[in-house]
Amino acid sequence: MQKDPSARIVNTKHWGDYFLFSIESPIIATQALPGQFIMIRVSSRDYPLLRRPLSIHAREQNIIDIFFQASGLGTALLSQKTSSDSLDILGPLGHGFSLKGKEDLEDREVALIGGGRGIAPLFFLAQELRQRGAEVVVFYGGKTRSDLPLKDKFLKNGISVSCSTDDGSFGFHGFVTELFEAETEKKSFNFIYACGPEAMLEKTGQIGLQKDIPAEFSLESMMGCGFGACWGCVTKIKSKMGSEWQKTCEKGPVFSAKNIIWLNENK
Amino acid sequence: MQKDPSARIVNTKHWGDYFLFSIESPIIATQALPGQFIMIRVSSRDYPLLRRPLSIHAREQNIIDIFFQASGLGTALLSQKTSSDSLDILGPLGHGFSLKGKEDLEDREVALIGGGRGIAPLFFLAQELRQRGAEVVVFYGGKTRSDLPLKDKFLKNGISVSCSTDDGSFGFHGFVTELFEAETEKKSFNFIYACGPEAMLEKTGQIGLQKDIPAEFSLESMMGCGFGACWGCVTKIKSKMGSEWQKTCEKGPVFSAKNIIWLNENK
Amino acid sequence: MIDLSVDLGFLRLKNPVIAASGTFGYGLEFDPFINLDDIGGFVVKGLYSRPRPGNPPPRLAETSSGLINAIGLPGIGMKRFTEEILPQLRKYDTTLFVNVCGETEEEFAEVVDFLNGFDGIDAYELNISCPNVKLEGRCPALNPEDTYSVVKLVKEISTRPLVTKLSPNVTNIVEIAQSAQEAGSDAVSLVNTFLSMAIDTETRKPKIANIMGGLSGPAIKPIALRMVYQVAQHVTIPVFGIGGIMTGQDAVEFFLAGAKAVEVGTANFIDPAATVNIIKQLEQYCQTQGIDKLEDLIGAVDVSS
Amino acid sequence: MIDLSVDLGFLRLKNPVIAASGTFGYGLEFDPFINLDDIGGFVVKGLYSRPRPGNPPPRLAETSSGLINAIGLPGIGMKRFTEEILPQLRKYDTTLFVNVCGETEEEFAEVVDFLNGFDGIDAYELNISCPNVKLEGRCPALNPEDTYSVVKLVKEISTRPLVTKLSPNVTNIVEIAQSAQEAGSDAVSLVNTFLSMAIDTETRKPKIANIMGGLSGPAIKPIALRMVYQVAQHVTIPVFGIGGIMTGQDAVEFFLAGAKAVEVGTANFIDPAATVNIIKQLEQYCQTQGIDKLEDLIGAVDVSS
């Protein structure tokens, strides 16, 4: 957890409003774990004020990648940056996916489920899982064909991907959770890791419970600081006393699915 | 006085923190007069909030030029724009220099005195004066050599320029008003037009009074709107009742020197 | 077609977007930029009985997403207004509000009494809240008693609807709004500017010659919105929402919080077509959200948890 | 060498830059980013007698140059604070303030009484102004009587200097500051956040689950600075300036307005090294301006016209 005030963008790519940036930051790259995130300052001025949280999408030596959708003012500003611009970032932040050791993962079947931009942290995770000998299948869902820009990247890296689109324009016609549920009929999975819209995660959690597959989800939450100082980012988590608010930036963003208490009201 | 929400930058040049932009805006260019200005929106967001006033530096058919110094947040943002970016501008605004007809100007000796970025409106003025047959001499002062980037432009356009620098690194060693005062010993001028720091203008006004040369000054003032709606930009002007606050954006920015009441206190 | 009109009871606005006082000159300044008939209404610059010079410059300072002003309410006074300006305004098909000021209660009454005699004005907005001016040392909008007293006095005289403009520089704005209502005000408009200050660290002088001035612009929107929400819960007369409105979305926030109309201030400086753009954006918003009548938005914030 | 230290009378700060309560966690969160010994002091998160869960999310919303929060003062309570946190804080060579909260006057007193028994705390900051919490429906900082009463009670018990933190949501902050002084407060700190609101126009829900929250950040700086200037003219005890301070220049504005120290809040989120950077910028400013002692800046605003 450090500040790198001048991490250099070394490469950028984009597909519509999805962007992939490669950023050189030795201090952050060398410490990064899958599921962790960084906080990026999108403006050096007073507006927009807060940093934006983005997952670490990939890591290669001194370079980390981020993959994001330009959805609001901050991400739009970020998307305008170009190669050789420098970024002020904090990271790596939070607790990522619990990566068991080789003994637990070798030859295990692991399902990675990503919806839309939620695919971001799953590439880094897939690579680390495969290094530990796990069999990884990625389920990648989007509204339409153009929401699946990373499909080829997974394939090129030898990771199998099953795609779905809500409108049927590519792959399975329907929700990615339906695609995954169908797959669980044919194959038994040992772990689920997921990231995406809340409805997708909630449904994935139900499937995990039914099939008795342990699951971990990376959650989003409005963040003031990203490093535990503001108490703004809480998620409701089961505890001995019933439940408690836990800081998503510190105890998460990855939580064990069975501990998450969903608050539909606040969405 | 119109809004051009998408005036295209067609060319940019810079010398240190001085910038020259050429902007395509038929509706504004065709109406522009020397001494008028435009209000530029430097950010499409809420900060910085207000437009920035900049003089019209030159006009050629559908193109107007601006010449500015990146001195604060707004001008720094503006300076980052590049060719083919579009700007949201209002103009032409205000009352410019009173250009007498040919009968009054032909063969008259006119002194144009510009300090630093105050040189901006004087190029447009010089060209219009020469078209009307006046003999134009420009006195161009700066702190140091690099504050005189437009010297060659005047010369190239056949306009004679006398330069001064406070540190003596180029031209006359001293203030541009001293240079001008010395010149008035050798030559008699019929008009003075000036733009620059307040101390320079005040001194120029004194010289004009002593030598009985009518003078007009383009003033700067903090502006909220640029088109007479906020009453924020007032200058103290002599009136029948003694004095009154006049809107610099509407009655100015060019005022007759003899009517200006200087308020050193508020600087 | 979406119906943007709002019924205030005492007045019907063709749409709920009004240009705020002091930010729209006498209206005429905007004629080169927009068709004034397109907007719901406008409030002319604050008017005293006599002409006033205003404060020395600098009168403005920019802050983060905000603007401090201490213009000091310069103006031509009520007589010249009715002679020189009002005749030019009658040709516009929009609602005209005159922002009435006074250094004493009597001056408020004097201005209204005088203006009553002229056609072409639709309503008065009583500016009892300008932070730059002192009414015997106070500004009436800072306490319920003074508010009641001046509104009551003016209401008795006025032949036109009265909108009372409130100050945000108070502990309990609801109580002030209630006083205005009790005294007979037909509506309240809020907020005026927040008393503020900025200092030039080089010269060590205040950036405003008057030392303090009023803060407006996007910076104040969250506080203004809270006040409008609170007041709308506690009065029955219409509430006009004011403060940092730059876009149609901003205006929608105020409608949802309970405002029946909005006034657009500082935005007019940044974009002289701001009012007209906001009206277009409101129309688009209603379209996207499947709303036929803008009035359906008023007070529709969903506070269920 | 520029002397940045300030003498508060009851305490000497190595420099006048303090991290504000609720924006600096328990201090430890910043250890990875800065050397805590470098800053003038810090105020730990608001502490009640018992642990509290805080409000449901969303607890934060971003606005133009501002941040609304309704965290709801979650925390581990005074006992666990002294057991788990305080021992870790003793190693730092900086001034430690504990921000004391209470739902009743008695709770304020209870917390102070308890903390009196532990070493390593330099002073208390009495948070009588948090807009998210109700003290029998009110917050004491909204009126002079309640302020006087709670400060008096706590001062009688406290073995340490007392800083009273004021709310900006009032008509007359000077009067509240004077009450705090009369009741024996050793200093006042201002401002806490401005009660605010934001609405999501898509869902029509408030952006904050608690409906309202407190606004902080650069947006509020001009109002906060005005209040600090007013208060500094009318009290003799030291004033700590708070509100939107992001840079050394911002801090200088507060010193010129009369603040003896500043607290940096929201800036810590945007840059965890904000306090340290501000200290560096203050040093540079003094150097450029030829000032040897930062104390020479205090109250040095030039209001001659």
Ligand SMILES: Cc1cc2nc3c(=O)[nH]c(=O)nc-3n(C[C@H](O)[C@H](O)[C@H](O)COP(=O)(O)OP(=O)(O)OC[C@H]3O[C@@H](n4cnc5c(N)ncnc54)[C@H](O)[C@@H]3O)c2cc1C
């Ligand atoms: C731990 C974490 C990891 C994330 N990883 C990614 C990623 O890899 N790729 C990606 O595209 N997105 C990711 N997000 C979501 C991303 O942070 C938001 O899309 C982004 O902050 C929106 O900012 P904006 O200015 O574009 O939008 P606005 O709507 O203008 O933002 C307004 C405010 O709300 C906050 N905000 C808005 N939406 C979200 C959200 N969904 N989650 C958190 N804060 C939000 C912003 O940070 C900002 O403070 C992640 C979020 C979290 C919490």
Ligand SMILES: Cc1cc2nc3c(=O)[nH]c(=O)nc-3n(C[C@H](O)[C@H](O)[C@H](O)COP(=O)(O)OP(=O)(O)OC[C@H]3O[C@@H](n4cnc5c(N)ncnc54)[C@H](O)[C@@H]3O)c2cc1C
């Ligand atoms: C009629 C007119 C014509 C001008 N023409 C030119 C020109 O051709 N070239 C040029 O370089 N400069 C010109 N100026 C000055 C220019 O407007 C300022 O330098 C600029 O506004 C500074 O903005 P900033 O954001 O960079 O500085 P900041 O100091 O960050 O600005 C803060 C605020 O103060 C205002 N401000 C600061 N300095 C001035 C100033 N001197 N005059 C007016 N407002 C100011 C800004 O507009 C802004 O609202 C002109 C000013 C006026 C009034």
Ligand SMILES: Cc1cc2nc3c(=O)[nH]c(=O)nc-3n(C[C@H](O)[C@H](O)[C@H](O)COP(=O)(O)O)c2cc1C
């Ligand atoms: C330059 C300026 C002048 C103003 N003059 C007046 C005035 O004469 N009368 C009045 O009631 N309000 C006046 N106001 C307040 C505005 O009408 C409005 O209440 C305030 O600016 C908040 O709205 P905004 O944030 O949209 O600007 C003035 C505001 C500004 C910025």
Ligand SMILES: Cc1cc2nc3c(=O)[nH]c(=O)nc-3n(C[C@H](O)[C@H](O)[C@H](O)COP(=O)(O)O)c2cc1C
């Ligand atoms: C997320 C958050 C939590 C806060 N919690 C507290 C608190 O516990 N006690 C307190 O006295 N002030 C609290 N404050 C107020 C700050 O200490 C400070 O007074 C305010 O934010 C204004 O300063 P700023 O603009 O620099 O942030 C909090 C502010 C924020 C933004």
Ligand code: FES
């Ligand atoms: S984002 Fe600040 S505590 Fe989690």
Ligand code: FES
């Ligand atoms: S700048 Fe608004 S009236 Fe001149």
